[in-house]
Amino acid sequence: MNYILGLINLYEDNSLIKEFTHKRPIATIPFAGRYRLIDFALSSMVNSGITSVGITFPEKAASVLDHLRSGKDWDLARRHDGLFYILPDKDENNAHQSDLKTFYQNLEVLQHNPQEYFIISSGHTVFNMDFNNVLRFHQNTNADITILYHKTGREFQSPCTLIKTKENGLVTDIAKRSKTRKDSEISMGVYLMSRKIFSAIVEQSYERGGSDFLVDGIMRTISQYNIYGYYYDGYVSNINSIADYYQTSMDLLDPKIWNELFINKLPIYTKTKDDVPTRYKHHAQVHNSLIANGCVIEGLVEHSILFRDVKVKKGVEIKNSIIMQNCQISENSHIENTICDKNVIVSSQKCLKGAENYPFIVEKGTVI
Structure with a gap:
């Protein structure tokens, strides 16, 4: 897969998850005890043999740099290719920065990459997949753009992008919606296209006054290109809101979903941090929970997720x-x-x- 360049786009709508995004983008919200949301897209790229991955920088980039660093934990700290960052140019007029604008400002650099194809992914979607199958589908259908999508088994009350496809996979409509009905065809926020088409979309859309890569770059050019949908039948969750984050986290307590994401398929990599094992003291009771290392537990933990170094004292009850x-x-x-x-x-x-x-939220660093 040395002929595919990976791009992870961190420009995302955080309006329904603001409690977690004061100082971080959605992509670096902690998840599953020891991971960040960006780990899923990045690990899927690495496991698919992609050796060059670019990250677009949002306004709050400190947590991204702290988590990814040189990319060593994903085997992307390389002399050639590897992990690189796509930075917006400083705007003296303080104009709104967008993903399309950042791509346009860095287009010359991206065009000089030797990879024939670009795969662009959001950083807020939970999945574990092999992109080699997507590339074969893209080539076999002679698609200009391939959009990855899934079907949800439940309703979501958060923004999403829906697509409609014919029997052969050809996309006939793309629309943004504020909520999702059961069994809708939902975009995963992952797109595959050639370098040439990516450059043409970015250049034309931005020069026409566009700002959003999906809305102005893909949705408004649907009649110009053959766009196909690739259906992925594995576990997928788009996290756009507090409710999405909570429900997806609780999904992990289902052994089937946990095994699919972390055990049965290729590994999900994250920033390495060594710590002591969790200590379960005399009165500790833990049922159907996910406990990271470094914790000390003296109370009851039931159907819950505890991250590293959590201290649970005597008589405490933690549920859901x-x-x-x-x-x-x-x-x-x-x-x-x-x-x-x-x-x-x-x-x-x-x-x-x-x-x-809908859970009660306690913001970072709060003392109650």
Whole structure:
């Protein structure tokens, strides 16, 4: 796959997940105990043999740099190719920066890459797949653009991109919607096209005043190109809201989904961090939960996800919740249907409880 360049686009709508994105893009939100959301797209590219991957930088880039660094953990710290960053030019007028504008500003550099094809992915979609199959489909159908899509088994109350396809896979319509019905054909936010078509779309769309690669670059040129949909039948979740994040995290407690994402297929890589094993003390009770290393547990944890270095004191009950790194839950507190971001301290005898389908959010560094 040395003839494919990977691009991960971090310009994403965070309006429904702002509690987690004050200082980070959606792509670096912690997930599954030790990962970040960007790990899924990046690992799928690496596992498919893609050795050159570019990351577009959003405004809040510090967490991206801290997580990815040189790309060593994904075997992308290379003398040639490897991981590189696509930076926006400084705009003296402080004009709005967009993905299409950033691609246009860096088009000359991207055009000089030797790869014949570009695969562009969002950083907020959870999946684990081999892109070699997508390339074969793209070539066999003589597609100009291939859009990867999946079908959801439940309704989503968050923005998404829907497509309509004919029996042969030809895309006849692309539309953005604020919510999704069951069994809709939902774009995964992953597109495959040749370098030549990518350059033409970016150049033409930006010079016509466009700002969004999907809306102005693909949706408005649907009549100009043969666009095919590639159906992926594995587990996929697009995370655009708090509800999406919570439901997708709870999905991981289903062994079938966990095995599909992390065990049965190629590995998902992330930033390496060594730590001591979790300690389960005398009164600890843990049921159907995902516990990262470095935790100390003295209370009850049920149907929940605990990240690294979480401290759960005596008499604590944690149910249907997500507790991120370095949180401390003090004695006799009750946490249910709640997400605690990193470094939260809950003092003794507190009760935090959210709705069954929409969790209570505790922002990073909060002391309760």
